[in-house]
Amino acid sequence: MREIRNIVILTGAGISAESGIDTFRGAGGLWENHRVEDVATPEAFARDPQLVLRFYDMRREAIQTKEPNAAHTALARLDAEWPGELLIVTQNVDDLHERGGARRVLHMHGEHLKAWCTWCDSRHAWSGPLADCPPCPKCEARSLRPDVVWFGEVPYHMDRIYRALREADLFVSIGTSGAVYPAAGFVQNARELGARTLELNLEPSQGSRLFHESRLGPASEVVPAWVDELLAG
Ligand SMILES: [Zn+2]
Numbered sequence: 001m002r003e004i005r006n007i008v009i010l011t012g013a014g015i016s017a018e019s020g021i022d023t024f025r026g027a028g029g030l031w032e033n034h035r036v037e038d039v040a041t042p043e044a045f046a047r048d049p050q051l052v053l054r055f056y057d058m059r060r061e062a063i064q065t066k067e068p069n070a071a072h073t074a075l076a077r078l079d080a081e082w083p084g085e086l087l088i089v090t091q092n093v094d095d096l097h098e099r100g101g102a103r104r105v106l107h108m109h110g111e112h113l114k115a116w117c118t119w120c121d122s123r124h125a126w127s128g129p130l131a132d133c134p135p136c137p138k139c140e141a142r143s144l145r146p147d148v149v150w151f152g153e154v155p156y157h158m159d160r161i162y163r164a165l166r167e168a169d170l171f172v173s174i175g176t177s178g179a180v181y182p183a184a185g186f187v188q189n190a191r192e193l194g195a196r197t198l199e200l201n202l203e204p205s206q207g208s209r210l211f212h213e214s215r216l217g218p219a220s221e222v223v224p225a226w227v228d229e230l231l232a233g
Contacts, residue, residue, distance in 0.1 A: 004196070004230075005084035008161075008168040009075065010186055012091045014175020014202055015219045019066045021094055041151045049145075053131040056146040060112045063094040064127060071174070071223035072100030078227045079104050087164045089157075091176065091183055093148050108155040108183065114147035123147055155182065168195040172226075175219050178205030187211060200226060 013021075034051070038044055045052045068076075079086055079102045088105045090097055093112045097105045110116075115126035119141035126144075128134075133142040149155050165171065171190035178184050187210045191197050199211040200222045208214050215222050 004169045006164070006167045007078075007082065007084065007086045007170045007172065008164050008186075008190065008195075009086070009088045009172045009174060010091070010176060010183055011075075011088060011097070011174045012176030012180075012183070014177075015069075015071050015223070016066075016092050016094055016096055017175070018069045018071065018218060018220050019094075019096055021063060021066055021092075021096075037151060040148075042153060045145065045150070050131055053129075053133075053146070056112070056148070057129040057131050059093075060127065060129075060146070063096075063112055066094070066096065068096040068100035069220045071219035072096050072102070074224040074227040075174075076101030076103075078231065081231055085164070085167060087161075089161050089164075089183075089186075091180065106157045106160060108149070108157055108161065110146070110148035110156060112146065112148065115144040116147040117141060117143050118145055119143035158182070161186070162189070165190050165195075166193055168193070170198065171195045172198045172200065173205070173207075173211070174200045174223060175202070176205060178207035198226075 039052050039055045075088060086104050088097055088102055089108055090105060091109050093109055095113050113125060113127055115124050115130060117136035117139060120136060120139040122138045124137050130144055134144065135142055136144055165186060168190050171187060173187060176183065184207055187197050187207055197211045199205060199208060199214040201216060202218060203216060204214060
């Protein structure tokens, strides 16, 4: 087995669930009688922008009442102490990795706490509502939308992510369903290029058989234990 120096960590809804952030399809997958998939698309936004903005306003407000859990803080400790390359790629749009103290984080599906002006293509930290169509801080156009990647849109930072996967000696997937591409394919990419692959999940994911090793349990338990082990070297 080759020495581990470069690590890529993919995180998904399972790591935030223990902080009380429900999965996107939680609560029966409905919001005000709309299927969640029907409010998280560019088509929905074109058809009924107020509906989509209100949905995201609610989510943005909710995440600000949540706190990082032991899995987030363990990854932040790894980020701070790991001497090699490390990249946390998250599918989550909350800011719990950052609030837990992690710095090397990429949000492939965007961030709840940012607004994107589709008029001047600028991005802004944003914690308040968007449903009242506030002006863009840069160009003053009322063209702000949540800076999150909707169904049918291309995830962010893919070049950087694939570059990191190519260099990875260890790929770790935490709390992901293994059902959403392109993230579901990362394990295969990493493995084909010689990385060791590890899954930390509450239950086996759809892609479990692709991993060299799976450790099952709540993220707040299995992630700190794995970080301790890795840092003890
Ligand atoms: Zn603008």
